[in-house]
Amino acid sequence: MQPLPKFEYREPGSVAEAARLLAELGSRAKLIGGGTDLVPSMRQGLYTPAYVISLQRIADLRGVAWEDGVGLRIGPMTTLREMEASAEARARFPFLAAAAREVGSPQLREMGTVGGNLCLDTRCRHFNQSEDWQDCVEACVKRGGEFCKASPNGRARKCFAVFSADLATALVAANARVTLQSAGGARTIELADYYTGDGASPTAGRPDEVLTEVLVPSAMQGVLGTYLKYRMRQAIDYPIAGVALTLRPRDGRVHDARMVVGGISSRPVIVKGLGALLEGKVLDETLAESAAKLARKSATPLANTAGDRAHRKQMVYEFARRALAEAAHAAAGAGGGEAR
Amino acid sequence: MKQVVQLNVNDAEHELALDPSRTLLEVLRESLGLTGTKEVCLLGSCGACTVLVDDRPVLACLTLASACQGKRVLTIEGLRQGEALHPLQQAFIDKGAVQCGFCTPGMIMAGKALLDRNPHPTPDEARAAIAGNLCRCTGYEQIVEAIVAAPAVDEAARVGAREGGHYLMPDMAE
The missing domain is CATH 1.10.150.120 ([2Fe-2S]-binding domain)
Incomplete structure (x- = not known):
């Protein structure tokens, strides 16, 4: 079989050691969690790091725990299966456990990690191809060429590859924050700000940084959430569209609603104006339809993944509508003050 | 540079000098002759190379053999119990x-x-x-x-x- 490009392999035992290695090796190194994203890309020759640094032996990076006044702390090396099975996640934010379960297949969730999902590389039909295929065509902008072939006239100089991580989309809706550590110190940023929108360089993480914690703030306690995924098959596939919704029902009315759409752009897209539209209102069918139309408006997919553009856009509307209907149903069931 | 890796495959201990870029699938099939584990898509999309590592079902094509240091690997060849099938x-x-x-x-x-x-x-x-x-x-x-x-x-x-x-x-x- 076609071997992987050669690299040196390291397994640091602590975050400090990993940060030291990254400070020394910089962009010559790639971090590996479960390998489900990096290894196929290396197999296709898309990445040829000189060093692969595994985080698997760093025990501190694993586990899901609730801390009063702080929130749900998720270690980035927690596997997606551990996330979907986590009693704390299921009790406090069941939609996050459910979103983890939507990823890939049982084997991919057994290997893949929460951090790996957040750092998932963007994908495009012009980029994620074998070396033989790539040899026959002009390189796209993500492969060092001049133009994005998926852009409408094929002349954009920016990469529009798609961000397809299910759990990440749900975590943005949950106002999650991430902590990034380098040899020089640590910083914590909103997960939403972690994504740049540039398909060629999708996260704001620097080559010398390790993602060390994902936190869903304690203020999110009691929020209702849902994540719905549209794909061709009910397993393995990346989302054609993924819709995450969080809101707080009070007295039969909606508060703090936030909708995030994945699988259509180079970043998880926060639906603008949706929170304001729904704030303090009773979520009936008419309002849900207006909100779903906002979601559709925010989705401007390009011809870079499965499904044509108009279809994907329409399915964002459809899945947004379903997510809102589910939330309305759950809010009524949660004893929001009005019988359903 | 090759690394020495200890693997327990189907209850047998192996010590192998491996290039770190080799996957568990390559090592099982090509170094250990255990061709029961199949090579198909090499991209994690088909499941044909599923093996158990420390009892967890994983894809051998996406698993680096070096990452399995000290772990237990079970393949289809390790299922039979003496002469009896599983x-x-x-x-x-x-x-x-x-x-x-x-x-x-x-x-x-x-x-x-x-x-x-x-x-x-x-x-x-x-x-x-x-x-x-x-x-x-x-x-x-x-x-x-x-x-x-x-x-x-x-x-x-x-x-x-x-x-x-x-x-x-x-x-x-x-």
Whole structure:
């Protein structure tokens, strides 16, 4: 079989050691969690790091725990299966456990990690191809060429590859924050700000940084959430569209609603104006339809993944509508003050 | 540079000097001659290379062999118990869950992982467990039936063993 490009392999035992290695090796190194994203890309020759640094032996990076006044702390090396099975996640934010379960297949969730999902590389039909295929065509902008072939006239100089991580989309809706550590110190940023929108360089993480914690703030306690995924098959596939919704029902009315759409752009897209539209209102069918139309408006997919553009856009509307209907149903069931 | 890696495969200890870029699938098939684990898509999309690492079903094509240092690997070759087939293997035969056979080792390992955690799965639980394994021949129905039937096959084998007989490896030469 076609071997992987050669690299040196390291397994640091602590975050400090990993940060030291990254400070020394910089962009010559790639971090590996479960390998489900990096290894196929290396197999296709898309990445040829000189060093692969595994985080698997760093025990501190694993586990899901609730801390009063702080929130749900998720270690980035927690596997997606551990996330979907986590009693704390299921009790406090069941939609996050459910979103983890939507990823890939049982084997991919057994290997893949929460951090790996957040750092998932963007994908495009012009980029994620074998070396033989790539040899026959002009390189796209993500492969060092001049133009994005998926852009409408094929002349954009920016990469529009798609961000397809299910759990990440749900975590943005949950106002999650991430902590990034380098040899020089640590910083914590909103997960939403972690994504740049540039398909060629999708996260704001620097080559010398390790993602060390994902936190869903304690203020999110009691929020209702849902994540719905549209794909061709009910397993393995990346989302054609993924819709995450969080809101707080009070007295039969909606508060703090936030909708995030994945699988259509180079970043998880926060639906603008949706929170304001729904704030303090009773979520009936008419309002849900207006909100779903906002979601559709925010989705401007390009011809870079499965499904044509108009279809994907329409399915964002459809899945947004379903997510809102589910939330309305759950809010009524949660004893929001009005019988359903 | 090669690294020395200790692997426990099917209860046998191996010490191998490996280039770190080699996957578990390459090492199983090419260094250890265990070709029961199949190579198909090499991209994590088909499940044919499913093996158990520390009892967890993983894809050998995406697993670096170096990352398995000190771990226990179980492949399809490690399932049989002496001369007897594993009950799940026998159930696959009994239910006709095999056609071309290329997906079968991966299907059985995914099914085994389910049965280890949930000894009496429902058909839907069996379907969920093999959701990452593609089969282009059977239509999956007999595979699901085999996984669900495995506990009964296991019980029958136990009763058979008590009464002096047991399921034998079928002689392929006959």
